[in-house]
Amino acid sequence: xxxxxxxxxxxxxxxxxxxxxxxxxxxxxxxxxxxxxxxxxxxxxxxxxxxxxxxxxxxxxxxxxxxxxxxxxxxxxxxxxxxxxxxxxxxxxxxxxxxxxxxxxxxxxxxxxxxxxxxxxxxxxxx
Amino acid sequence: xxxxxxxxxxxxxxxxxxxxxxxxxxxxxxxxxxxxxxxxxxxxxxxxxxxxxxxxxxxxxxxxxxxxxxxxxxxxxxxxxxxxxxxxxxxxxxxxxxxxxxxxxxxxxxxxxxxxxxxxxxxxxxx
DNA sequence: CAGAATCCCCTACGATACTG
DNA sequence: CAGTATCGTAGGGGATTCTG
Numbered sequence: 001x002x003x004x005x006x007x008x009x010x011x012x013x014x015x016x017x018x019x020x021x022x023x024x025x026x027x028x029x030x031x032x033x034x035x036x037x038x039x040x041x042x043x044x045x046x047x048x049x050x051x052x053x054x055x056x057x058x059x060x061x062x063x064x065x066x067x068x069x070x071x072x073x074x075x076x077x078x079x080x081x082x083x084x085x086x087x088x089x090x091x092x093x094x095x096x097x098x099x100x101x102x103x104x105x106x107x108x109x110x111x112x113x114x115x116x117x118x119x120x121x122x123x124x125x126x127x
Numbered sequence: 128x129x130x131x132x133x134x135x136x137x138x139x140x141x142x143x144x145x146x147x148x149x150x151x152x153x154x155x156x157x158x159x160x161x162x163x164x165x166x167x168x169x170x171x172x173x174x175x176x177x178x179x180x181x182x183x184x185x186x187x188x189x190x191x192x193x194x195x196x197x198x199x200x201x202x203x204x205x206x207x208x209x210x211x212x213x214x215x216x217x218x219x220x221x222x223x224x225x226x227x228x229x230x231x232x233x234x235x236x237x238x239x240x241x242x243x244x245x246x247x248x249x250x251x252x253x254x
Numbered sequence: 255c256a257g258a259a260t261c262c263c264c265t266a267c268g269a270t271a272c273t274g
Numbered sequence: 275c276a277g278t279a280t281c282g283t284a285g286g287g288g289a290t291t292c293t294g
Contacts, residue, residue, distance in 0.1 A: 016144065016145070016148075057237070058233070058234055058237045059230050059233055059234060060229060060230060060232075060233025060234075060236075060237075081226060081229050081230070081233070084222065084226060085222060087218070087222075088215065088218040088219045088221075088222045091214070091215040091218045091219075092215045092218075092219070094215075095211065095212060095214075095215045099208060099211060102187060102208050103186050103187060103208070105187075106185070106186050106187025106208070107185055107186060107187075109187075110184070110185045110187075
């Protein structure tokens with residue numbers, strides 16, 4: 001994963017999971033509350049959001065601050081380390097945004113040839 | 128995942144899985160054979176490698192070329208689309224390489240405080 | 255509000271064995 | 275060589291319900 005073809009033992013430091021990247025993007029501009037994160041991350045369940053945030057906290061990417069108020073308030077913000085991830089993260093997002101149509105088009109094209117081949121197979125095998 | 132906090136329906140286009148990134152890196156410098164990919168990707172099973180390559184092919188990231196020889200030879204290479212992923216991929220690898228120590232250190236530190244707290248809990252609850 | 259607890263499912267990944 | 279075929283598993287992810 002790292003230099004050249006040498007495989008890494010620690011694949012991408014949790015950036016590969018489903019939500020870490022999105023959370024980083026949501027925290028780019030400043031601290032956010034738990035519920036503020038749930039909104040843009042449409043319908044992420046509290047369990048999964050908590051798990052992901054805990055993991056990011058463990059890895060030193062976010063800092064959790066709980067205020068002893070009623071009702072409770074908790075804020076999450078990127079640490080200095082977490083902030084260094086914004087750039088590579090943004091690069092990926094830009095790539096996704098820019099090339100999404102091409103990927104979808106490639107999938108469609110691939111599906112078309114697959115279906116066509118299956119039809120041909122059925123046709124030749126029928127009699 | 129993309130612009131700002133707006134969530135994406137297609138999360139990172141398979142870049143999140145365990146092997147896609149590594150494969151892209153291995154194909155950076157040119158076409159590679161199936162067996163040539165197995166070596167640097169230590170111990171990836173042929174099944175998983177095949178699955179990942181098929182998915183990348185479907186998404187238009189790699190091109191598969193089979194030569195009708197004996198013994199058989201198959202080469203994989205990045206498409207133009209796949210090549211555009213080299214840069215963001217490299218950015219991530221550089222980040223990983225540069226910050227791996229910090230992440231590991233953060234994990235250790237987190238584990239230390241967790242263990243310490245557990246010990247304290249046991250101590251206070253013992254009598 | 256910010257989660258903890260519980261239950262469940264799917265699929266990515268892997269080990270092993272076999273084939274054109 | 276470059277795969278398929280089968281089987282098995284861990285855990286990431288989700289739905290639902292409950293609580294300080």
